[in-house]
Amino acid sequence: MAAIVSRLERASTRAAPRRATADSPALKWTLLTLALGFLLVFLVLPLVAVFAEALRRGVGAYLEAFQDPDTFAAIRLTLIVAASVVPLNLLFGVAAAWAIAKYEFKGKALLTTFIDLPFAVSPVIAGLIYVLIFSAHGWFPPEAQQVLFKPFAAASGWLASQPGFLWLDPLAYWFEQPKIIFHTTGIVFATIFVTFPFVARELIPLMQAQGKDEEYAAVTLGASGWQTFRRVTLPNVKWGLFYGVILCNARAMGEFGAVAVVSGKIRGETTTMPLHIEILYNEYLFVSAFAVASLLALLALVTLVLKSAIEWAHSRRHA
Amino acid sequence: MKLRLFPVLAAALAALSLAPAAHAQRAARPVELLNVSYDPTRELYTDFNRAFAAHWKKETGQDVRIRQSHGGSGSQARAIIDGLAADVATLALAFDVDVLHSRGQLIPADWQSRLPHNSSPYTSTIVFVVRKGNPKGIKDWPDIVKPGVAVVTPNPKTSGGARWNYLAAYAYGLKANNDDHEAAKKFVGDVYRNVPVLDPAARGATTTFAQRGIGDVFLAWDNEAFLALREFPNEGLEIVVPSISILAEPPVTVVDKNVDKKGSRKVAEAYLKFLYTEEGQDIIGKHFYRPAVSEAAKAKYASQFPAITLVTIDEVFGGWAKAQPEHFGDGGVFDQIYRR
Structure with missing residues (x-):
């Protein structure tokens, strides 16, 4: 919200010198009231309501909501999912943006279109695709997964049995009995699907606008590929990258539809925060439901503040 | 000198896949059961699971953790067929359990005769x-x-x-x-x-x-x-x-294919049988379901149900x-x- 307010302020100061010649003050104030009123009714009030409902029975009851092991597990799972999804999408986003912006190849338009696919496809379908592929009667059922992963299971099992490598045991266990659907893995897959455009979408226009000249210069001066990327490309797209990562993270934590389809709703095991909020709400535990919702909203607010900070820092650099 | 990494790795992986899987010692996990149920039984099973865990601990000294999943009865049956690893299915009606046999081959055809009262520990309306x-x-x-x-x-x-x-x-x-x-x-x-x-x-x-x-x-x-x-x-x-x-007779069953794979048949069967004990039937009545077998529980909760x-x-x-x-x-x- 802070971002929008600051943007509004910026807009209004910019409009000020034109006031005498163009828009009437009445129009300006009408538009401003309309925008702020809209914001108040549809954004601020619901947000306030979430916190008010969460704190209705006092801070004690609010904190008690987080004592529930299932709530704790939901928060943990949400963080695990975000921590797995964001780096993967960062990698993919940079690779895709680089390929699209810096190279000419056949099917470039197609790739660009495909990156936008998750924006166009309903999250429910994203979830169902994975059910179709990985479920017991899917194209790639658990039995087939077990056969395919057998060498990996053996390798990681052997490695985990070596001193100092015990931490690899969960991985070995997963390879031995691969679980995708109704498991954290499936939730991560579905979340990757719905969040993968965020980083790439931010980077592509930025990289395209910057062109290849600076990279050419670096290469001419004898820089290696990695040096060029780290010293020339990365600093140029840094802010876009941050911005994409933040949006990707926000969506990864908040996704409901796609995750609901692949989750199986096993409490304390495959329920992320958004799913857990729905469960609590449906069990008449309104204070707990809104307490968890307020935490999720807080995460979103932190994200938004970070985003504004980055915008601010960015605009100062270019001012 | 450049090692050709890929063939070496492939050979190593192939050798390992033939060798018997060597395992790190895995700490014995407590037994886990997954009860996939229909929508309104959330509170019933939260209560019942606590009672059963105490009962099982007393009987066998073993800790058991029961996980719950709730949703529309038809969608839950669908999820079990799709691979949701339910040890027991406690659904709203017999047809949804039947499809676990007819479409999933997860349970035998005669599942409903395995427990008393058509495998329905309670009735409702x-x-x-x-x-x-x-x-x-x-x-x-x-x-x-x-x-x-x-x-x-x-x-x-x-x-x-x-x-x-x-x-x-x-x-x-x-x-x-x-x-x-x-x-x-x-x-x-x-x-x-x-x-x-x-x-x-x-x-x-x-x-x-x-x-x-x-x-x-x-x-x-x-x-x-x-x-x-x-x-x-x-x-x-x-x-x-x-x-x-x-x-309405909501039935329960062990999901045979899943419990045999997990090795949890014994505790899963005990879990369902516990629904038919005096203690189980009392919890059922307390949550406004109509006890099906216990005369004591029937008498105790008769007054709360309208004729x-x-x-x-x-x-x-x-x-x-x-x-x-x-x-x-x-x-x-x-x-x-x-x-x-």
């Missing part, structure tokens, strides 16, 4: 919930098809309770029209014409009616009805008992195997009347 003071004067089935009465019931395609609702309405339609099926279909069609929203599962419908304030009459499991009254004491909701309703004429699915509809495709299958009676 369908009643009406109306708003404070019953402003629309709803007393029986004919009142809910009147124009201007909004009826809340979930979607029979996904919810088990909704199918019982539908069948109860149909049974009334038959009785009121001398067993004329066309007239009964018309009556049920009139009921669904008054439904503003079909929730996917029973609990969603309860919140639609009680929390969001939509509708004049809510067709509900009687346990959901009692729960709604208790959770929303300020709403002044009232239960109306219709002249005729249906005897009501109940018909069974076997006598009116010829059992679930016949009723499900006929009424709820693709292009079945429900599809015909809901489209009309």
Whole structure:
């Protein structure tokens, strides 16, 4: 919200010198009231309501909501999912943006279109695709997964049995009995699907606008590929990258539809925060439901503040 | 010198896949059970699981952790077939368990004879919930098809309770029209014409009616009805008992293929048997389900259940195997009347 307010302020100061010649003050104030009123009714009030409902029975009851092991597990799972999804999408986003912006190849338009696919496809379908592929009667059922992963299971099992490598045991266990659907893995897959455009979408226009000249210069001066990327490309797209990562993270934590389809709703095991909020709400535990919702909203607010900070820092650099 | 990495790795992996899997010592995990159930049993099983875990610990000294998953009965059956690793399935009606055999090959055909009382540790029925003071004067089935009465019931395609609702309405339609099926279909069609929203599962419908304030009459499991009254004491909701309703028998089963794979058959079977003990039946009664076997629990909770004429699915509809495709299958009676 802070971002929008600051943007509004910026807009209004910019409009000020034109006031005498163009828009009437009445129009300006009408538009401003309309925008702020809209914001108040549809954004601020619901947000306030979430916190008010969460704190209705006092801070004690609010904190008690987080004592529930299932709530704790939901928060943990949400963080695990975000921590797995964001780096993967960062990698993919940079690779895709680089390929699209810096190279000419056949099917470039197609790739660009495909990156936008998750924006166009309903999250429910994203979830169902994975059910179709990985479920017991899917194209790639658990039995087939077990056969395919057998060498990996053996390798990681052997490695985990070596001193100092015990931490690899969960991985070995997963390879031995691969679980995708109704498991954290499936939730991560579905979340990757719905969040993968965020980083790439931010980077592509930025990289395209910057062109290849600076990279050419670096290469001419004898820089290696990695040096060029780290010293020339990365600093140029840094802010876009941050911005994409933040949006990707926000969506990864908040996704409901796609995750609901692949989750199986096993409490304390495959329920992320958004799913857990729905469960609590449906069990008449309104204070707990809104307490968890307020935490999720807080995460979103932190994200938004970070985003504004980055915008601010960015605009100062270019001012 | 450049090592050719790929062939070396491939050879190593191939060698390892032949070797017996060497394992790090895995700490013995406590036994885990996953109970995949229908929507309104959340509170029942939260309570019951606690009691069973204590019982099992006392009997065997072993810790058992029971996980729960709830949703519309039909969708839950679908999830189990798709690979949700349920040790026990406790669903709203026998047909949804039958598909675990017919479509999933997860349980034997004779699953229902493995436990007493058709594998149904409790029964339930369908009643009406109306708003404070019953402003629309709803007393029986004919009142809910009147124009201007909004009826809340979930979607029979996904919810088990909704199918019982539908069948109860149909049974009334038959009785009121001398067993004329066309007239009964018309009556049920009139009921669904008054439904503003079909929730996917029973609990969603309860919140639609009680929390969001939509509708004049809510067709509900009687346990959901009692729960709604208790959770929303300020709403002044009232239960109306219709002249005729249906005897619902929600069955339970061990999912054989899953427990044999996991090695949890013993504890899973004990879990279901515990539902039939005095302690289990008492918890069932406490949560407004009707105990099926324990005379003591039946007597203790008899007063909380209204007397009501109940018909069974076997006598009116010829059992679930016949009723499900006929009424709820693709292009079945429900599809015909809901489209009309």
